[in-house]
Amino acid sequence: MPDVLVAGGGPTGLLTAFELERAGLDVLVLERDARPTTQSKALALQPRSIEVLHERGLLAAVEAHAEARVPAGHFSGIPIDYADLPTRFPYQLGVEQAYVAAAIEARLRLPVLRDAAVTAVEQDGEGVTVTAGGRRHRAGWLVAADGGHSTVRRLLGAAFPGTSARISLVVADLTLARKPAGLADDWQLPSGGSGFLLPLSGGRYRAVVGGEEQQRLGRDAPVTADEMQRGLTDAHGPGIEVGEVLWASRFGDAARQLERYRHGRVLFAGDAAHIHLPVGGQGLNLGLQDAVNLGWKLAAQVRGHAADGLLDSYHDERHPIAARVLLSTRAQGVLGVPIPDAAAVREIVTGLLAVPEARRAVAFELSGIGITYPGIVGRAADVPVAPDGRAVLVGASPPVGWAGRVEARDGTEPRLIRPDGYVAWAGGPGLDAALRRWCGPSSAN
Ligand SMILES: Cc1cc2nc3c(=O)[nH]c(=O)nc-3n(C[C@H](O)[C@H](O)[C@H](O)COP(=O)(O)OP(=O)(O)OC[C@H]3O[C@@H](n4cnc5c(N)ncnc54)[C@H](O)[C@@H]3O)c2cc1C
Known part of the structure; x- marks a missing residue:
């Protein structure tokens, strides 16, 4: 089991x-x-x-x-x-x-x-x-x-x-039989807005459309090449020709x-x-x-x-x-x-x-670099995580008698790093409490 x-x-x-x-x-x-x-x-x-x-x-x-x-x-x-x-x-x-x-x-x-x-x-x-x-x-x-x-x-x-979807968009990966003039061949910042078109490897393009037609069609309506053609023509003009739609999906703004x-x-x-x-x-x-x-x-x-x-x-x-x-x-x-x-x-x-x-x-x-949690000092992207998912104690010794799940490592900056890379203690008082809170009772290992 x-x-x-x-x-x-x-x-x-x-x-x-x-x-x-x-x-x-x-x-x-x-x-x-x-x-x-x-x-x-x-x-x-x-x-x-x-x-x-x-x-x-x-x-x-x-x-x-x-x-x-x-x-x-x-x-x-x-x-x-x-x-x-x-x-x-x-x-x-x-x-x-x-x-x-x-x-x-x-x-x-x-x-x-x-x-x-x-x-x-x-x-x-x-x-x-x-x-x-x-x-x-x-x-x-x-x-x-x-x-x-x-x-x-x-x-x-x-x-x-939360809130139900009020807008409807289509995401599709497709090929283009004709590219619109001025379409960049390299990766641009993906904004995901309507008419968005991004080159992918293998001659594919990622397209997103979300015009009036998408608002009219039901959530389960199949996405056709004609629908993508109309949406992309609206955004890029008549110089674009959709080839094959490789996959497509409708999505919305439900939160x-x-x-x-x-x-x-x-x-x-x-x-x-x-x-x-x-x-x-x-x-x-x-x-x-x-x-x-x-x-x-x-x-x-x-x-x-x-x-x-x-x-x-x-x-x-x-x-x-x-x-x-x-x-x-x-x-x-x-x-x-x-x-x-x-x-x-x-x-x-x-x-x-x-x-x-x-x-x-x-x-x-x-x-995501700014993610932090109450009582957490910051993240420690410079210290390798323990392979077995233990917390890592750098530059400090566990209190006498402590035998919990923590891996001790040398280092000058004392820190207790949780297995998800967030620093639970960084010098000064409180190591014992931090070890008990995040690494469990000291008798269990
Ligand atoms: C158009 C679009 C663009 C996006 N772009 C980005 C982006 O650039 N960056 C980003 O961070 N996020 C983006 N997202 C969001 C991102 O795709 C999702 O947040 C992500 O897929 C979530 O991963 P997940 O594993 O939680 O869920 P999913 O990827 O949905 O995986 C769920 C899995 O569960 C399986 N499943 C479903 N029901 C059952 C069942 N009953 N029993 C067993 N298995 C089941 C499914 O088959 C699937 O494999 C985008 C989403 C959309 C729609």
Whole structure:
């Protein structure tokens, strides 16, 4: 019997499984699809996610498929320079989401169980029983990472408040039989706005349209080459000719977030926990950060050395971060509405974002470099994470008698670094309390 079941083998579920395995747990990922997807909603990794992948030895396999390094993010299409961010990766990595997922999956110990759509979940005092692909699986815990339309969320009746979609857009990867004059051949800052067109490898283009026609069509209407032709002609003029539509999907600006990320023995992460307009390249990155926050805490809980409240700190820390992204993406959505007053607001915001302090604050937020949690000193991207998911104590000795899960390392700057790379103590009093809070009672190892 695995220690943990994960519903959904998207990037969030896979990285959660990776983190749990790193800490020595047996994890079974249950995935609805029969084969790994080659379709990528996200095209951009933010700097903090790049750091996280690098720290875990996953970056090289992702970078091998990168289309570009873009030294900026954007706020509803307004460029936000990343050059002075305090990271060795001050850029967005342009890479298709499917390669991120594949790189993580390739490093899992247990293969993902495919053709295994979750259809029922029951939990009791000792564990969770999940029916997937017609078979029953049992484990102590379930991580629900089954995406924006989460079945687990529905089965548990979990409250998912927020706003419904008011606008509808189409994302498509397609070929062009004729390119419009002046279309750049290299990677530009992906803004995702209507009429957006970005060259991908293999002669493909990523297109987004969201005009009047998309508002009229139903959410389930098939996307045709004719529809894409009309949308792109509106944006680029008659010089463009769509060839073949390789895949397409409709999306909107619904913004919803679970009230609670933990429901007994079920923990939600990624799009299953929060959805929003995909502007600014945030959703995939949020999911990856959920995974690295949850993984070590759940592992400690399973192994019986978690301090009281450690697992619940996952909700406490991550819920406000996603709430802020929902706020930001809702604001960005308003700036994109095609009415004159929105253009006026955009002009004002563009001016404000030229002020260095304002630009820097938004750059910290979009890049994930500014993520912090109550009581946390900062992040420690310079210290390699422990391979087994332990906390790392640098330049200090644990108190006499301490035998908890911490790896001691030499160094001049004393710090206690949580397994997710955040600094829980940095010299002075409080080491004992920080060790007990984050690494559990000293008697358990
Ligand atoms: C047009 C568009 C562009 C985007 N661009 C970006 C970007 O540039 N940067 C960024 O950070 N984010 C972007 N996003 C958002 C990003 O794609 C998502 O946030 C990301 O996919 C979330 O990952 P996830 O693993 O949580 O969910 P998903 O990727 O949705 O994965 C969920 C998995 O669960 C599986 N599943 C579903 N139901 C079940 C079930 N019942 N049982 C078992 N398995 C199930 C699915 O098959 C899937 O594999 C974009 C989104 C869109 C729509």
